[in-house]
Every structure is written in structure tokens, then in C-alpha cells.
Amino acid sequence: MTDTLIDRRDLAFQLYEVMNTQALIERARFSEHSKETFDAVIETADKMAREKFASHNSAADKNEPAFVDGQVEMLPEVKEAFEAYAGAGFLAGRFDYELGGMQLPESVMAACNGFFTAANPGTAGYPFLTTAAANLIRVFGSDEQRNRFLPHMLSGRYTGTMALTEPHAGSSLADIRTSATPTDDGHYLIKGAKIYISGGEQSITENIVHMVLAKIKGAPPGVKGISLFIVPKFRVDDEGNPGDRNGVSLAGLIHKLGYRGTTSTALSFGDDAPCHGFLVGEPHQGLKYMFQMMNEARVGVGFGAAVIGYRGYMHSLEYAKDRLQGRKTSEKDPESPQVPIIDHADVRRMLLAQKAYSEGGLALCLFGARLMDDQHTHPDAQKRLEAGKLLDLLTPVIKAWPSDYGTRANDLAIQVYGGAGYTREYPVEQCWRDNRLNPIHEGTNGIQALDLLGRKIWQDQSHGLQLLLQEMQADLQAANTERCQQWALSLSETLQQAVKVTQSLGKSLMAGKADETLANASCYLHLFGHIVVAWMWLRQANVAAGALVSANSDAERNFYQGKLQAAQYFFHWELPTVAQDLVLLRNQDDTCLKMKPEWF
Amino acid sequence: MTDTLIDRRDLAFQLYEVMNTQALIERARFSEHSKETFDAVIETADKMAREKFASHNSAADKNEPAFVDGQVEMLPEVKEAFEAYAGAGFLAGRFDYELGGMQLPESVMAACNGFFTAANPGTAGYPFLTTAAANLIRVFGSDEQRNRFLPHMLSGRYTGTMALTEPHAGSSLADIRTSATPTDDGHYLIKGAKIYISGGEQSITENIVHMVLAKIKGAPPGVKGISLFIVPKFRVDDEGNPGDRNGVSLAGLIHKLGYRGTTSTALSFGDDAPCHGFLVGEPHQGLKYMFQMMNEARVGVGFGAAVIGYRGYMHSLEYAKDRLQGRKTSEKDPESPQVPIIDHADVRRMLLAQKAYSEGGLALCLFGARLMDDQHTHPDAQKRLEAGKLLDLLTPVIKAWPSDYGTRANDLAIQVYGGAGYTREYPVEQCWRDNRLNPIHEGTNGIQALDLLGRKIWQDQSHGLQLLLQEMQADLQAANTERCQQWALSLSETLQQAVKVTQSLGKSLMAGKADETLANASCYLHLFGHIVVAWMWLRQANVAAGALVSANSDAERNFYQGKLQAAQYFFHWELPTVAQDLVLLRNQDDTCLKMKPEWF
Incomplete structure (x- = not known):
């Protein structure tokens, strides 16, 4: 069982080397911040998450809240953790100074909250819901409502x-x-x-x-x-x-x-x-207003799913390095020493898949958080508008992809542990159980698929989609090593096919064939999600390939090599799985639609 | 929550219409049996499983055995269920009359045991392990050991x-x-x-x-x-x-x-x-002897996984027919009545996938059970030998495929229920938790993959593989409707590519490149498993297509249409996913093998 919640080196890479989060301090809202204050608040979150949240994660799972005499009995540690979170100012972290907030960028607050969810999703639920509800009142409530409720919610009293x-x-x-x-x-x-x-x-x-x-x-x-x-x-x-x-x-x-x-x-x-x-x-x-909270919650669900996936990866990685068992397939001497299981190719596959899912999911969610920042604080009004549109388009993907693949990562973490992973004496089965909610709540992933293919793709004459393609184009062109160019080529080819199939689905929808067109919306969500995450991996690979050349320590070189190998995993093992989605969508396969209830 | 453990109509179809199990009564060992005795014993198993096993499945999960003063405290219902099972003669069901057994074919005993696992995997574990241990003593023990232990194990005393x-x-x-x-x-x-x-x-x-x-x-x-x-x-x-x-x-x-x-x-x-x-x-x-028990146990694990998958499918199917929610995507009137969720294409997809996995897995396991019967009781000595070889080859697939896809079916059952599926008030989350052991125990699925690609494929100059190809050829040729012929063509094409890639992997192994060749053994297991299950679906489809023509009731026509549509699902949605395995295997992709531990 490892203490690491999210690898700090990876987070720094994603925030600063890939996303240039430090540039946000140029904006008026964040002008009192610096990279140092961002790092300090992240450090605080990491430490508090380990000390106040991770410490009772298993206990809270084993002693779930009970309904006694009309009251809920809970572990006292939950209250302590909530108060620590509130006391450190995280509840109001995103909010204005005048509301007692820290005016932190969403990118940084999301990263902070990532540590809390990775440490203890159950306890982290209370502050996250509070912030989201407070934000709803802040935006849509009357002055009177704001005055009555916001101070108490942001201070952690309610x-x-x-x-x-x-x-x-x-x-x-x-x-x-x-x-x-x-x-x-x-x-x-x-x-x-x-x-x-x-x-x-x-x-x-x-x-x-x-x-x-x-x-x-x-x-x-x-x-x-x-x-x-x-x-x-x-x-x-x-x-x-x-x-x-x-x-x-x-x-x-x-x-x-x-x-x-x-x-x-x-x-x-x-x-x-x-x-x-x-x-x-x-x-x-009301539904329009609530959608603000729901959209935030959907991004939050994706983020949570990615980091619970990440947490299981950290656990199983440590276990695989420590646990000795068996020998290489080519080793025939039964008296040679046993090797750490990370030496077995199939265990590496399961770890590499987890790395690709968790770090890819985290990249996607941080990208979403940055879009929120841009939507509200970009100096250029046009860019603010565009960020909002792009976020709107990507919200179902940010919710669904990490929740599907974060859960899958946790499943692989169990398998890496083998028999131990199936026991409640080890932490990974809880990761899976916790994460399994994420494909369900805040709109099931089936609902997300309908939202994407039935609405988001076509919204504003598909302006969001065009913006996405432009953004991707920039990173496709930035690929300048042989490996990255190869991956860019795969992505670009897949993208062309996806655009073509999107056009044909659009025609079918225009022709009034909603049921037929949307029947395989889940395939479309998978296709779209995999393309977007492949793009996230290309962005990381482009940066890593450049940084590798000038890296000045083994640790740094290893880090960038790992990024490149995980990108390779995504491009060799994952992206090609969309071929099947493309065929089903192209054919408007009606196997499921035509299955009659009485045939089951 | 449904009472149905395994659909009896489906079981009868698989046993009698597809596998011609009734022909076994021609063999000396089963000459005192008839289709009627087979059906009677299946009826007994189904009823006893519902009444004595399913009844405490949830309670046994919620009140797990406790270690008190060096003793284990368990629910009394477990003992009652065990005694009922023993009392009905199931412990000795496979064994000779002279040992107090019923000389039932494995095909029938496996089906019977399927009901018990579907009803309550935890309680079913005790009798199954007892039978397997008894069989080990029967085959390899001395007369003295047999006399001392067998009577007490087969009567349920030990x-x-x-x-x-x-x-x-x-x-x-x-x-x-x-x-x-x-x-x-x-x-x-x-x-x-x-x-x-x-x-x-x-x-x-x-x-x-x-x-x-x-x-x-x-x-x-x-x-x-x-x-x-x-x-x-x-x-x-x-x-x-x-x-x-x-x-x-x-x-x-x-x-x-x-x-x-x-x-x-x-x-x-x-x-x-x-x-x-x-x-x-x-x-x-000892290991050679134990492998008899382990091989039986591996087939048993596959069977258990298939029927737990099946049980979750039965639950979620009933729920989807009853639960009203939402409307068709094309329905714009919000005051129109809500529809059962089975009317949503995406819910049908999740049910159809479960049907394809559960019934396909069951078909595979029943085929394995039949091979056991043929191995021991076929009148032709050559056929006995061949059945043994084929079973040997298929054992890792029978263990791994249903354990992967039965668990996946349970995951889909949770998703069909939505929020309800995530609660312990509904039965499907337990199905998933129970089933998740199956890809781990009796040799993880990673071990099965190494067993298949590292050993079984090449054993006896690949005689087992040749036998498999012959068997499949017969069913490919038997396809005689347009739909079945189309599916046979897909299968046949995939098969040719799989044979080709197998040959190239064989050359690589012969060249001493064990680590490189076996690095992606899990892909090979997936490829091989999907081909075998596609074949199981073709066999069912061939029979269903023929029977549909002469079916004389709506219920029968619906049943056969359902089989054909599930076959179509497998051929359209599942079999094509092996394209990715073929590419990775063909290229001997080294992404995982080359990933260094220090790069993680």
C-alpha cells in the first residue's frame, strides 16, 4: 500500500510543461498568484489528503453511516477531515476574495481536489457537493439568498x-x-x-x-x-x-x-x-440552472474517476515492484531466484494500461478544468466564448471516458495483485467499488452518449466540433520526432474517418431517423473519447519527446521515456479498437435496435 | 429480482438440440438413464437450488463466516443446503453405482451444478470442492485410501x-x-x-x-x-x-x-x-495428479463464471422489462407514458451483450463437459483420445473466457439497473463481486494465456489444434441460411488469419524467442477465445435457423429469433474486436515487454 495519491512529478508535467498553467498568473483574476502559490496549495492538498483523508478511507468503507433514531451516525474522522478542508480555505478556493475565497484557477483547484478524491472519495463528496451548491446560489440566487447561505457554505458551517x-x-x-x-x-x-x-x-x-x-x-x-x-x-x-x-x-x-x-x-x-x-x-x-451544477458535477465525476483509477495504479505499481513471484518464461532453472512480478510482460501490460488510462484521463480532466478557466478568465472575449463551447462539447466525454477507463484501470489493479487483490486486506478492491459509481451517477454513460451524439455535436452548427478539430490540428502538426509523427498520422487518419461517419450520422438525423441514428450512440462516445484521449497522449508525447533530449538526470529521462512508452501503448493497443466503432456506426448496425423484448 | 437461475428452455436447447446429449444413453455407462431421468435430475437441481441455495445467497454474503475461538461460525442454512445436496445424491452424481453414485454424464451433472452456482456460489463451493477432491483420491489413491475416505466424502460426511x-x-x-x-x-x-x-x-x-x-x-x-x-x-x-x-x-x-x-x-x-x-x-x-483436479476445477471455474454471468443477465432482463423510465429518443411529447427501459436501444445493447456472453459461455462450458464424457465413455477408443486432447487444448479457454466475459456481463447488469444496481438492495452487485474471483483463482487468466500459447497449442504436434479446426469445419459447412453463411464466412476468414499468426508465433518460439513470443499471450487467448465462442454461436445459430422454420408457436419462434439475434450480436459486435489482437500478435508488438520498471 503506497502513500502516493497522484504522482507529483506527473502532475507538474501536466500542469506546467503540457498546459502552461503558470501563464494564468498574467490574468487579472489570478494576478496575486504565482507558480509558487499554486505549488504551495497543491502541496497542502496532497499532505492534508494523506493525513486527514486517506487515513480513514478504509475505515469509512468498513463502517458505513448508519441510520439510528432518525439520525445518521458516522465516523468522527469524516467531520475532522471536512473541517480541515474548510479550514484550509479549499471550500472557497475558487471563489472571489470578497467571498472569502482564494481566487484559484480551476486547473489548480481541480488538481487539489484530485488528491482528496484519490485519498478518500467518500469523505471528499461532502465538500465537493457543498462547493457546487454554493456556486449555484452564487450565480442564480438573489442577493438575499447569497447573503443568507453563501458565507455559511463557504466557511464549512453548512x-x-x-x-x-x-x-x-x-x-x-x-x-x-x-x-x-x-x-x-x-x-x-x-x-x-x-x-x-x-x-x-x-x-x-x-x-x-x-x-x-x-x-x-x-x-x-x-x-x-x-x-x-x-x-x-x-x-x-x-x-x-x-x-x-x-x-x-x-x-x-x-x-x-x-x-x-x-x-x-x-x-x-x-x-x-x-x-x-x-x-x-x-x-x-430550474433545469437550465441545475445544468450548471450538473455540468460541473460531470466534470467532477470524470476527475474523480480518473484519480481513483490513478490511485489503484499507484498501489498496484508498488505491489508489482515488491512482490516476488515466478521467473521469466525463458528461465528454466527452478532454483534461480524469483523475480518481482513487474518483470512479467503481462503484468507490465496491466500496469501500462493503467498508466495510459489514469494519466490520459487526468490529462483530459485537467484540460477540461483549463477550459473552465479560459471560459471565465481569458482576456479575449472570443476565446472565452470558444472555451465554453469546447467545454460543452467535451463534458460528456470528460464524464464518461475516465469513469469507464478509470474503473477498468482499477479492475486491472485487482488482477495485478492476484488473490491478494480480491481480499479486503488490500486496498484495490475498494478503489474499484468506489469508482464503479462513476459510470452511473450524474447521468449514466448511456445518457452521456445521447447527449454527445444527439445534441452536443450539432450545437451551434457544430462550432464546438470545429474548434476541437482546430485544437487537435495544432498538436498534430507539432509532432516532430519519428515516433510522435507516426502517432500523429494514426490519429489524423482515425480522425478523418470519424469526421466522415459524423457527417453521415448528421444526415441521418436530419432525415428524421433519430432512433436509428442514436441507437449506437455508445459506440460514438467510445470512438470520440478514444480520439480525444489519444490527442491528450500526443500532446504529452510531443512535450516529453522534446524534453527527453535535454533532460539532465536519469530520473528525468526515465520519466519522459515512461510518458513516451505509455503514449505508444495508447496508440498501439487502444486507439485501433475504434475500428469496430467506425464499422458499426458506418453501417448504422441495427442489431440492438431490432432485438425485440420478447426475443430475449 | 427473478427466480430464474438459468433459462430452462435455453438449457434444453443447448443440451438436446445442439449437443444431442440424449444420445449418451446409448453408451454402456449411461444405459440405465434416459432423457427423462436427465430432465428429472435437472428439475431437482433447479428446484433445490432455488429453495435451499438462492434463499440464503444474500444473507451469506452479508454475514460472512467469522473466526471465533479458533472455530468458524457460519449461517446454519449453509449446512442445510450442503446436506440437501448430498442427500439428493449430487455429491456422488458422477460416480459409479458401486460407490453409491448415479453414473450421470458430466454434461448433465455440470448443468445441475450450474443451477447451484447461479443460486449461491459461496455455498456451492463446499460440495464442488468435495467432489473434486474425492475424484482425485478415486483415481490416484490406494485401495486403502479410497476405502477410508471416499464413502464419507461422497455421502457428505466429510x-x-x-x-x-x-x-x-x-x-x-x-x-x-x-x-x-x-x-x-x-x-x-x-x-x-x-x-x-x-x-x-x-x-x-x-x-x-x-x-x-x-x-x-x-x-x-x-x-x-x-x-x-x-x-x-x-x-x-x-x-x-x-x-x-x-x-x-x-x-x-x-x-x-x-x-x-x-x-x-x-x-x-x-x-x-x-x-x-x-x-x-x-x-x-503430485503436480501431475493435482493437475487432474486443477483441470476439473478450471472447467468448473469457467462454468461458474458463465452461470453467475447468466444469473445477472436474468435479473437485469426482468428489471428492464418492468422498470418504466423515459421515452424513445424520437418521442417528443413529455406527457406520453414512460416506457420500459428495455425499449431503449442502449439498454437492449447491454442485455444482448449479456445474452451473448452468458449463453455463449454456457455453450462453451457444456461443450467442455461433453468432451469429458467423450474422453471417458465414447465407444471408439480413438475418439476418447481425441476428446481428451481437445479438452486439454480448450481448458485454458474454458477457464478464462467465461470468467472475463461473465464478469463483464455482470458489470453490464449493474449498468442496466443504473443507480439501483449500485446498491446492495438489488442483487447484481453481488453477482459481480462473486464473479470477480474467477479470472484470478485456479491460475490467473494471465497464466491461462501462457498455458495456451506456451504449451497447449503445440502439444502432440498441435494435434489438439488440428482436431479443433476439423470440428469447426463441420459447423462452418453446415451453415445453410443466408445469415448463418455470412457468419460462417466471417468466422472462417478470422480463423485463417489466426492460423497464420499461430504459425508465425510457432516459428518464433522454435527460434528460442520465448519472452518475445509469449509477451502478448493475453492477446492470443482473447483471439482464440473469441473464435471458439463465435463457433459456439454458429453452432447454436445453425440449429436455431433450422428449427425456426418448423416452430409451431410464437414462444418457440421468439426463442429461436432471440438465438439468431444474439448470434448476430456476437458476429457484428464481438468477433471483429480480434482484429486488434491479430495486428499486435503479427507485429509481435513489444510495447509492454520493452517498458522498463524504472520508466513507470
Whole structure:
């Protein structure tokens, strides 16, 4: 079991050598920062994550929150960790100085949060949801709402949640039934039931601020009738101090495969007592507002998945270097000493795949975080707009790819450990169990696929897609060693085929064949995701190939060689798997669509 | 949650329409049987599995065996289930009438056991290990050993185990250190430690018979110095009745990700008291003997993996038919009723993949069971020999393919359930956790890959491979509808490329390049496995296409249409994925082999 959460050398490479994050300090918002302050805050996060979060990761998994007398009992370490995180200013890390924040770039905050999730995804859930809920109030709430709730959420006095899903509707938000009835006192009365609400109850803070989707009586049907409400667990006074209990209560805790430290709750609203809710923004605009939080959450899910994948990789890498077993296939002397299992080619394959998935996933998510920075702080208005469009296009990929491949990385980590990996005495099975939530929540990966192929690709006359192709083109042209050029060529050829198949799918959609065109959306997401991550690897390889020449220590040379070999793995072993997606999409294969329920 | 363990219509199709199992009654050994007795015993197994095994599957997972005062505490239902299984004669089902057995064909016994594993893999572990250990004593033990142990093992008075793995050696049996010192009393004194011994302790029966690998002092190094011993928990008298405690004791229970009902133990031999062991057969031949049990166990692992995959498929299929959520992508009216999720193409994809994996895996394992029958009971001596060779070749595939794809099926079952699938309130996450052991134990799938490409393919001048190609040829030629012929053509083309790449790998091995040739053995196993399972689907499709024409009810037509569509899924979505394996193998891609440990 290793202490390393995310390899710091790799993170520095990605942030500074590939992404030039240090350039952000030129921007007004970050002008008080420097590379040194970025590094200091990352160092703090890494250390705190190891000391306050990793330390009870296994214990929180083994002692999951329990529902006792209407209250949730949790390990005290969770509260301590939350308070340490809040106390260090991370809750408000992204926010304005005037809100008590640190005005840190998203790129840096995302990296910091990566350490916390890698250390303990269950405990990290509470602060992350709080920040996201606070940001929703910051952007769409009234001044009064901001004043009442933000200071308490950003200081760690209250946590936040997002309450969307209902038992009968699952992913289909159009069908939610939770109702909101206006009163003369300005608030609404909320009535209904929500399920799978993460952090919906806890024993960490004095109050919880639920961001709840509900329908005002008489609202239009479907998603156009959804409004957003603030529903605090305890009603608050003008300064936001908690008073009487509000009518939202815990109907039950859900027992999960993993992510056990984060409570997953069924909540009932207005069942035993009146539940006051406060409308955020305009009526019927709730889904639009919530999508801000959901999009942030989707990027967050991808990030979490990438770093849990990364954490399992770190564990299994250390194990493979230490564990002696067997000999090379060519070694016939049974009395020769056993070798570390990392010497077996098949173990190297499993480690290299993990490296390709974790570091590739991390690169993708950091790229997404940078787009958020550019969207909000790029000095050029046109660039801000473009960053937003690109982020919009990539959000389903950032959510889905790391959640698929981070989980796969964890599966390989179990296999590297062999029998030991299957036991709860070793840490990797928990990584897998924790990560397995990520392809499901915040919109299943099937939903992400529909979002990508049914909406994002075509949005704004495919402007986002054009921007992506331009960005990729620059890196394709930057390849200037033989290996990198070879990979650039593979990527460029795959890309051409993908563009062609995209055009034909577009025609089919225009012809009104939505069901047929979208039937294999998951293939399209896989194709698209692999192309984007191949690009992430080419970007890293271009930098590594250049740096290798002038590297002045073995450690540095080894680092860059590792990057190049992982890139090679991605280009030899992974990118070619999209050939199959291309065929199925080109043929609009109807095997699944035509399978009748009664044939099963 | 469905009651269906394995679809009986499908099992009947596979056993009787595809494999002509009823023809076995022509053979002397099975002459007292009929299709009716086969069906009756299958019916008994199905019913008993549902009533006595499935009933405590979840409870046994949630209340895993505990180590209390040197004893194991287990749910009483496990003992009841074991006794019911023994009482119905299943322990001795395969064995001779004179041993109290039923002389059932392996094809039928394997099918019966499939129900028990599908119902409750943890509890099913105890009888399965007992049968396998008993069979080892039957074949290699002395008359005295047979008389002492077999009656008690086959009646369910004792269980059996296989004790191979040691803490420092894992998969590398050459390095085991457990020692055996001869005494003048005929027994040996065993000293050492074993780990991951399934069923190594329990509170079900009066005694446990461990089959233990150890090295006699002065034995040759490596695997050629391994002997096999019977080590009972309680020493027995001449009739096999238990007396004093033998010096084998429970050092600890291992806590697993799944398969929690089966104890996984660390055992110590000769630590506190002398441990008597009884040599089976000749000294230093132990690994050869144990391979009989291991090969049986490997086929058993594959079978178990296929049916746990199958069970998850049955659960998620029922859920997808019942659960209403969302609308077709083309439906724009938000007030139209929600549809069952099976109507979504992406859910159908996940169900169809599960069908292809589970039924394909089951077909492969039943084919393996039939080869066992043919190996031992075919009237033609040449055919017996050939069946043995073919089984030998296919054993790594039968072990690995269903364990990879059965687990993948369970992963898809979780995804079909969505959020619900991630909770322990629904049954599919346990299926995945249980199944995840199968790619690890009885030789990891990486070991299987080395066994296939490093040994089995070339054995007897590749006679096994030639037999396989002949068998496949017959089914390729039998394809006589347009769809089946198209699939036969795909398979035949893939096969030709696989043969070519096999030849080039053979040359490379002959040239002494073992490390290079075997580096990508896992790709070869995937290629080979997918070809074999594609063949299994072609066999089923050939039969289904013929039967569809004369089917006389909607239910029958739906069944055969489903088979054909699942075959189409395999040929359109799965078989083409081997293109990537072919490229990597053809190029002897050295990405993983050349990755240096210090580059990670």
C-alpha cells in the first residue's frame, strides 16, 4: 500500500510543461498568484489528503453511516477531515476574495481536489457537493439568498446537496413529481420524494442546503416545467443562522457497493411537517440552472474517476515492484531466484494500461478544468466564448471516458495483485467499488452518449466540433520526432474517418431517423473519447519527446521515456479498437435496435 | 429480482438440440438413464437450488463466516443446503453405482451444478470442492485410501479441499516450501503454511480432507519435486471414522470482495501438533495428479463464471422489462407514458451483450463437459483420445473466457439497473463481486494465456489444434441460411488469419524467442477465445435457423429469433474486436515487454 495519491512529478508535467498553467498568473483574476502559490496549495492538498483523508478511507468503507433514531451516525474522522478542508480555505478556493475565497484557477483547484478524491472519495463528496451548491446560489440566487447561505457554505458551517432524482423517474427528469406550492409569505411548500441524494443527511455540520428540483403547480409538462428551490434542513434567519427544523426528512439510507462514506439518502419533503423552499431565479428555469451544477458535477465525476483509477495504479505499481513471484518464461532453472512480478510482460501490460488510462484521463480532466478557466478568465472575449463551447462539447466525454477507463484501470489493479487483490486486506478492491459509481451517477454513460451524439455535436452548427478539430490540428502538426509523427498520422487518419461517419450520422438525423441514428450512440462516445484521449497522449508525447533530449538526470529521462512508452501503448493497443466503432456506426448496425423484448 | 437461475428452455436447447446429449444413453455407462431421468435430475437441481441455495445467497454474503475461538461460525442454512445436496445424491452424481453414485454424464451433472452456482456460489463451493477432491483420491489413491475416505466424502460426511498456494509463492508452485518428512509409521509429517484455501475450515461436517502439495525432503527442485498428500483435519481409523485432531489448523480467515460464503483460509500444518499426511501415488508426481483436479476445477471455474454471468443477465432482463423510465429518443411529447427501459436501444445493447456472453459461455462450458464424457465413455477408443486432447487444448479457454466475459456481463447488469444496481438492495452487485474471483483463482487468466500459447497449442504436434479446426469445419459447412453463411464466412476468414499468426508465433518460439513470443499471450487467448465462442454461436445459430422454420408457436419462434439475434450480436459486435489482437500478435508488438520498471 503506497502513500502516493497522484504522482507529483506527473502532475507538474501536466500542469506546467503540457498546459502552461503558470501563464494564468498574467490574468487579472489570478494576478496575486504565482507558480509558487499554486505549488504551495497543491502541496497542502496532497499532505492534508494523506493525513486527514486517506487515513480513514478504509475505515469509512468498513463502517458505513448508519441510520439510528432518525439520525445518521458516522465516523468522527469524516467531520475532522471536512473541517480541515474548510479550514484550509479549499471550500472557497475558487471563489472571489470578497467571498472569502482564494481566487484559484480551476486547473489548480481541480488538481487539489484530485488528491482528496484519490485519498478518500467518500469523505471528499461532502465538500465537493457543498462547493457546487454554493456556486449555484452564487450565480442564480438573489442577493438575499447569497447573503443568507453563501458565507455559511463557504466557511464549512453548512453543506450542500443536489436533489434531482425521484424513485419513479430515475434519469428521466421530465417526469419528476415533487411539487412546489406558492404561499403568501414568499416561500413555497415543497412536497415529494427524492432518492439517491448524496450527502442528503450527515452528522458533520449544523445545517444542510438542498438544491431541489420541483414543479410549481400549473407548470408546463416535461423539463420545461421544472423550477429550482433552496430547501434548508433547518430554516434560517436573515443572517442565515439555523432555527426550526424544516419539513425535509431522511426516509432511509441506501447501502451501496462502494462510496460508502458518502451517505446516499432517500429524502421526503413535506411529509410530516411543512417544507419551505425558496425559488431560485425565475420559475420553470430550474433545469437550465441545475445544468450548471450538473455540468460541473460531470466534470467532477470524470476527475474523480480518473484519480481513483490513478490511485489503484499507484498501489498496484508498488505491489508489482515488491512482490516476488515466478521467473521469466525463458528461465528454466527452478532454483534461480524469483523475480518481482513487474518483470512479467503481462503484468507490465496491466500496469501500462493503467498508466495510459489514469494519466490520459487526468490529462483530459485537467484540460477540461483549463477550459473552465479560459471560459471565465481569458482576456479575449472570443476565446472565452470558444472555451465554453469546447467545454460543452467535451463534458460528456470528460464524464464518461475516465469513469469507464478509470474503473477498468482499477479492475486491472485487482488482477495485478492476484488473490491478494480480491481480499479486503488490500486496498484495490475498494478503489474499484468506489469508482464503479462513476459510470452511473450524474447521468449514466448511456445518457452521456445521447447527449454527445444527439445534441452536443450539432450545437451551434457544430462550432464546438470545429474548434476541437482546430485544437487537435495544432498538436498534430507539432509532432516532430519519428515516433510522435507516426502517432500523429494514426490519429489524423482515425480522425478523418470519424469526421466522415459524423457527417453521415448528421444526415441521418436530419432525415428524421433519430432512433436509428442514436441507437449506437455508445459506440460514438467510445470512438470520440478514444480520439480525444489519444490527442491528450500526443500532446504529452510531443512535450516529453522534446524534453527527453535535454533532460539532465536519469530520473528525468526515465520519466519522459515512461510518458513516451505509455503514449505508444495508447496508440498501439487502444486507439485501433475504434475500428469496430467506425464499422458499426458506418453501417448504422441495427442489431440492438431490432432485438425485440420478447426475443430475449 | 427473478427466480430464474438459468433459462430452462435455453438449457434444453443447448443440451438436446445442439449437443444431442440424449444420445449418451446409448453408451454402456449411461444405459440405465434416459432423457427423462436427465430432465428429472435437472428439475431437482433447479428446484433445490432455488429453495435451499438462492434463499440464503444474500444473507451469506452479508454475514460472512467469522473466526471465533479458533472455530468458524457460519449461517446454519449453509449446512442445510450442503446436506440437501448430498442427500439428493449430487455429491456422488458422477460416480459409479458401486460407490453409491448415479453414473450421470458430466454434461448433465455440470448443468445441475450450474443451477447451484447461479443460486449461491459461496455455498456451492463446499460440495464442488468435495467432489473434486474425492475424484482425485478415486483415481490416484490406494485401495486403502479410497476405502477410508471416499464413502464419507461422497455421502457428505466429510468435505474436501485443494491446498496448493503458499504465501510467498502465489502462482509459482515450483517455489512451494511445505515439507513432508517420512516416518516409520507409514505417514509423513507435514510442515508449512498455505493460503487462500477455499473451504479450509467450516462448520458443516465432522471432518475435512485436505489434498496438499508438499515436497519430500531431498526431492528435486521445482515442480518435479512436488508430492501429493491427504491431510485430514481429524485423523481417521481404518473405516475412516474421525478420531484425534490432526496438526492442521486455521491460521486465519481471509476477507474477500465476494464469494463470501466460501471460507478462504490461511492454514498452518504441523505448527502446534504433528500433522500426519498420507502420500497419494508415487513421490514427486503430485503436480501431475493435482493437475487432474486443477483441470476439473478450471472447467468448473469457467462454468461458474458463465452461470453467475447468466444469473445477472436474468435479473437485469426482468428489471428492464418492468422498470418504466423515459421515452424513445424520437418521442417528443413529455406527457406520453414512460416506457420500459428495455425499449431503449442502449439498454437492449447491454442485455444482448449479456445474452451473448452468458449463453455463449454456457455453450462453451457444456461443450467442455461433453468432451469429458467423450474422453471417458465414447465407444471408439480413438475418439476418447481425441476428446481428451481437445479438452486439454480448450481448458485454458474454458477457464478464462467465461470468467472475463461473465464478469463483464455482470458489470453490464449493474449498468442496466443504473443507480439501483449500485446498491446492495438489488442483487447484481453481488453477482459481480462473486464473479470477480474467477479470472484470478485456479491460475490467473494471465497464466491461462501462457498455458495456451506456451504449451497447449503445440502439444502432440498441435494435434489438439488440428482436431479443433476439423470440428469447426463441420459447423462452418453446415451453415445453410443466408445469415448463418455470412457468419460462417466471417468466422472462417478470422480463423485463417489466426492460423497464420499461430504459425508465425510457432516459428518464433522454435527460434528460442520465448519472452518475445509469449509477451502478448493475453492477446492470443482473447483471439482464440473469441473464435471458439463465435463457433459456439454458429453452432447454436445453425440449429436455431433450422428449427425456426418448423416452430409451431410464437414462444418457440421468439426463442429461436432471440438465438439468431444474439448470434448476430456476437458476429457484428464481438468477433471483429480480434482484429486488434491479430495486428499486435503479427507485429509481435513489444510495447509492454520493452517498458522498463524504472520508466513507470
